[in-house]
Each structure stands twice: as structure tokens, then as C-alpha cells.
Amino acid sequence: MSLFNVFNVTGSAMSAESIRLNTTSSNLANANSVGSSATETYKGRHPVFMAELDKFTSQALGHSVPVRVAGIVESKKPLRAEFNPDHPMANAEGYIFKPNVNIMEEMANMISASRSYQTNVEVAEACKQMLMRTLQMGH
Numbered sequence: 001m002s003l004f005n006v007f008n009v010t011g012s013a014m015s016a017e018s019i020r021l022n023t024t025s026s027n028l029a030n031a032n033s034v035g036s037s038a039t040e041t042y043k044g045r046h047p048v049f050m051a052e053l054d055k056f057t058s059q060a061l062g063h064s065v066p067v068r069v070a071g072i073v074e075s076k077k078p079l080r081a082e083f084n085p086d087h088p089m090a091n092a093e094g095y096i097f098k099p100n101v102n103i104m105e106e107m108a109n110m111i112s113a114s115r116s117y118q119t120n121v122e123v124a125e126a127c128k129q130m131l132m133r134t135l136q137m138g139h
Contacts, residue, residue, distance in 0.1 A: 007124060009064045012067050013117075013120045016068065017117040019047050030042040030099055031106070032099075037091060038081075038097055044075035044100050045075070046072065050069075078100060079097045080097065080098040082097075083095055
């Protein structure tokens with residue numbers, strides 16, 4: 001694998017982890033929101049990562065390939081219905097709906113994404129230093 005390919009792979013990974021951090025922060029920001037129906041209540045979102053295969057990488061199996069975000073999907077977990085007839089957002093039956101966001105899971109996702117991002121930064125920095133040392137070999 002070329003050292004230049006490392007920058008492509010780590011760059012795509014940092015971009016994907018950045019999207020993961022953004023969706024996680026959106027989930028955390030909306031974790032305590034309330035809706036009067038299941039259709040208008042916030043649902044947790046998660047990015048779906050996918051290997052970005054092209055004609056070069058598909059021919060050379062075993063090489064690293066960049067990652068891309070194939071899309072962002074809504075969680076299929078059920079919303080939390082809570083009986084609270086005094087709440088201004090309560091529906092006709094007296095229920096309010098809360099998002100299907102688990103704060104502990106989201107915090108774990110945020111830590112994982114942050115560490116993955118930092119690891120890719122360190123890999124890119126190490127690769128950069130190797131390239132600089134290679135250029136200095138002729139002196």
C-alpha cells in the first residue's frame with residue numbers, strides 16, 4: 001500500500017467519524033424533547049458506513065480501502081410513551097412521546113467516534129513524518 005493511499009483512507013475515516021459525531025450530538029441534543037404523537041417525535045439517527053470500493057481496490061484484494069457514509073438511518077427502537085395528561089404536549093389520551101435515544105449509548109458512541117478520529121489523525125501524522133524522512137534521505 002502506498003503511503004499516499006494512507007492519507008486517502010485516514011481522510012475518509014476522519015470525515016465519516018465527523019458525521020458520526022454530528023449525528024450523535026444531534027441525538028443527545030434531542031434526547032429530552034417531547035412530542036404529542038409518534039410521527040412528530042424525534043427518532044435517534046445513526047450513520048451507516050460502507051467501504052468505498054473502486055476498480056483499483058477491488059482488483060487488489062487485501063489493500064486498505066476508504067470508507068464513506070452510505071446514509072443516515074432512523075432508529076427502529078420504539079419511542080417512549082409516558083402518561084402525563086397535565087403536560088401541554090399531551091395527546092387526547094394524555095400521553096406524551098419521548099425519543100428512542102439512550103443517553104448512555106450515545107455517550108459511548110461519542111467517545112468511540114472521538115477516539116477513532118484521533119487515531120486516524122495520529123496515523124496521518126506518522127505517515128507524514130515517514131514521507132518527510134524519506135525526502136531527507138538524499139541529503
